[in-house]
Amino acid sequence: MKKIINDPNIVVQDMLKGMVAANPATIKQLPDTTVIVRSDAPTINKVGLVSGGGSGHEPAHAGYVGKGMLDAAVAGEVFTSPTPDQVLEAIKAVDGGSGVFLVIKNYTGDVLNFEMAAELAEAEGIKVEHVIVNDDVAVEDSSFTTGRRGIAGTIFVHKIAGAKAEQGATLDEVKSVAEKVVANVRSMGMALTPCTVPAAGKPSFNLKENEMEIGIGIHGESGIERKEISTADEIASELVTKILDDGVHVRGDDVAIMINGLGATPEMELNIVNSKVNEILNEKGIHVYKTFIGEYMTALEMAGCSVTLLKLDDELKTLLNLSSEAPAFRV
Amino acid sequence: MEFRVEDAIHWFTVVNDKIQENKENLTTLDQVIGDSDHGINMARGFQEVVNKLSTQEYEEVADVLNHVAMTLISKVGGASGPLFGTAFLKFSQAVKGINPVDYDSFTKGLEEALQGVKQRGKAKLGEKTMIDVWSPVVDVFQSEKGFEDNLFIEVAREAMENTKHIMATKGRAAYFKEKSIGHIDPGSASTYMIFEALAEVIKGRK
Numbered sequence: 001m002k003k004i005i006n007d008p009n010i011v012v013q014d015m016l017k018g019m020v021a022a023n024p025a026t027i028k029q030l031p032d033t034t035v036i037v038r039s040d041a042p043t044i045n046k047v048g049l050v051s052g053g054g055s056g057h058e059p060a061h062a063g064y065v066g067k068g069m070l071d072a073a074v075a076g077e078v079f080t081s082p083t084p085d086q087v088l089e090a091i092k093a094v095d096g097g098s099g100v101f102l103v104i105k106n107y108t109g110d111v112l113n114f115e116m117a118a119e120l121a122e123a124e125g126i127k128v129e130h131v132i133v134n135d136d137v138a139v140e141d142s143s144f145t146t147g148r149r150g151i152a153g154t155i156f157v158h159k160i161a162g163a164k165a166e167q168g169a170t171l172d173e174v175k176s177v178a179e180k181v182v183a184n185v186r187s188m189g190m191a192l193t194p195c196t197v198p199a200a201g202k203p204s205f206n207l208k209e210n211e212m213e214i215g216i217g218i219h220g221e222s223g224i225e226r227k228e229i230s231t232a233d234e235i236a237s238e239l240v241t242k243i244l245d246d247g248v249h250v251r252g253d254d255v256a257i258m259i260n261g262l263g264a265t266p267e268m269e270l271n272i273v274n275s276k277v278n279e280i281l282n283e284k285g286i287h288v289y290k291t292f293i294g295e296y297m298t299a300l301e302m303a304g305c306s307v308t309l310l311k312l313d314d315e316l317k318t319l320l321n322l323s324s325e326a327p328a329f330r331v
Numbered sequence: 332m333e334f335r336v337e338d339a340i341h342w343f344t345v346v347n348d349k350i351q352e353n354k355e356n357l358t359t360l361d362q363v364i365g366d367s368d369h370g371i372n373m374a375r376g377f378q379e380v381v382n383k384l385s386t387q388e389y390e391e392v393a394d395v396l397n398h399v400a401m402t403l404i405s406k407v408g409g410a411s412g413p414l415f416g417t418a419f420l421k422f423s424q425a426v427k428g429i430n431p432v433d434y435d436s437f438t439k440g441l442e443e444a445l446q447g448v449k450q451r452g453k454a455k456l457g458e459k460t461m462i463d464v465w466s467p468v469v470d471v472f473q474s475e476k477g478f479e480d481n482l483f484i485e486v487a488r489e490a491m492e493n494t495k496h497i498m499a500t501k502g503r504a505a506y507f508k509e510k511s512i513g514h515i516d517p518g519s520a521s522t523y524m525i526f527e528a529l530a531e532v533i534k535g536r537k
């Protein structure tokens with residue numbers, strides 16, 4: 001393992017310190033926690049927005065804390081969901097009297113820990129609602145199993161629910177717009193190389209020099225297929241086709257797209273992918289309203305990318321365009 | 332059977348020894364059908380449990396169980412933290428005020444623990460989760476009249492081994508679908524260690 005760290009056991013604390021040092025005016029860390037909140041939290045009479053999850057996906061989620069997006073982000077150990085007591089601290093810190101909304105990615109660990117935190121907060125008299133993001137079409141959509149994972153589409157939920165809350169919407173209104181985003185967002189990713197959790201010291205899986213994995217998760221979870229690496233055009237088309245097969249995005253729709261790097265993929269390659277994604281959407285008569293290219297939801301130093309499509313109506317367009325002061329998502 | 336505060340402390344001390352010893356093994360199991368953190372998560376949680384056990388005074392078994400539950404909930408994370416945490420929390424509530432805990436109350440505690448895991452995780456028997464060990468263990472307690480350590484260990488071990496043949500439909504292993512077959516479920520392996528420790532502690536005291 002080759003990493004710029006001090007000690008594998010304190011990477012999360014060390015990272016959070018650095019993040020706060022970089023944005024001292026806008027964010028702070030709650031003492032003795034792994035919670036990053038807006039420095040002016042709580043905002044009175046505004047619904048508080050909390051997200052979080054395992055670390056290793058930076059800038060998710062602390063990079064999305066800022067006016068117009070999240071009020072707090074809870075960082076777990078690397079690739080391990082944070083515990084309920086930490087989430088509870090975040091909820092308490094951002095409750096401005098209008099309730100708190102949780103954005104949870106669909107992983108058993110995240111769902112269980114956030115649900116427990118919500119129960120504890122409700123016992124303390126705080127109103128809490130949540131949405132579960134499950135945008136990864138690489139997994140079968142099924143209510144009998146764990147179901148689809150939450151990946152980069154989560155950032156659109158942060159942005160749009162955050163803008164809605166900033167406008168002074170009620171907890172129910174924030175929940176309903178977040179659910180609208182979840183219903184209209186789909187993603188899929190692929191990887192060229194694995195990544196190494198610092199405390200584990202070795203990669204969690206292996207890919208041969210000439211191999212890639214289509215549909216892989218942001219923790220290296222099993223994807224759809226492992227095969228010989230192909231061109232950017234073929235990769236882009238495989239990801240987009242699978243997303244379009246889900247039937248949410250059709251001719252005549254306006255969409256926002258996100259071409260997300262998983263940690264070790266140059267922007268050059270992301271742009272090459274984007275070029276093909278655009279071409280395909282054009283052919284299909286789907287109009288690209290807005291494009292985001294960069295690292296939004298990473299998987300440590302994994303090389304690879306994900307493509308996300310979000311179908312937009314007028315409300316979602318307005319909210320997507322409203323200002324955000326989050327360091328990792330400035331509008 | 333009379334299960335006292337010292338037995339409960341002893342139980343979790345042995346659990347911690349086993350988890351620390353098998354930290355790598357548990358992580359390796361989780362590497363195959365999960366995200367390689369189960370051993371790390373459990374080792375972090377139970378180390379903290381034991382660190383605090385030696386510094387506190389407990390009136391009754393329920394207090395030890397409550398302490399274990401709260402520590403696991405706040406230190407383990409992942410799916411297993413809330414699940415084991417809920418199990419011991421429900422166990423604690425079921426035996427509150429009963430000291431020492433007799434066989435029937437212990438059985439009741441385990442039943443409640445299993446119910447708690449099922450409710451929290453929305454999983455049932457046969458989905459390749461820790462429930463596949465918890466459930467047969469509770470069955471043995473219910474069908475016997477007193478603690479039978481050999482039978483008990485045998486049932487728990489077999490249940491753990493059996494998770495190999497199951498296809499995961501809950502938890503992270505579910506993403507591996509058919510590929511999850513042929514591998515032991517990590518949470519079932521750590522559940523087995525918890526019960527193996529219990530049998531050793533009760534046996535050693537007989």
Ligand SMILES: Nc1ncnc2c1ncn2[C@@H]1O[C@H](COP(=O)(O)OP(=O)(O)O)[C@@H](O)[C@H]1O
Pocket residue numbers: 081108109110361365366368369372373408409410411412414448451452453454459460461462501502503516517518519
């Ligand atoms: N819904 C569920 N119900 C019961 N047990 C579960 C469930 N989901 C996962 N588990 C158990 O949790 C174990 C995984 O724990 P761990 O690796 O610590 O968490 P994570 O899966 O979040 O990384 C699995 O091996 C399984 O036994």
Ligand SMILES: [Mg+2]
Pocket residue numbers: 361365366367368369409503
């Ligand atoms: Mg795991």
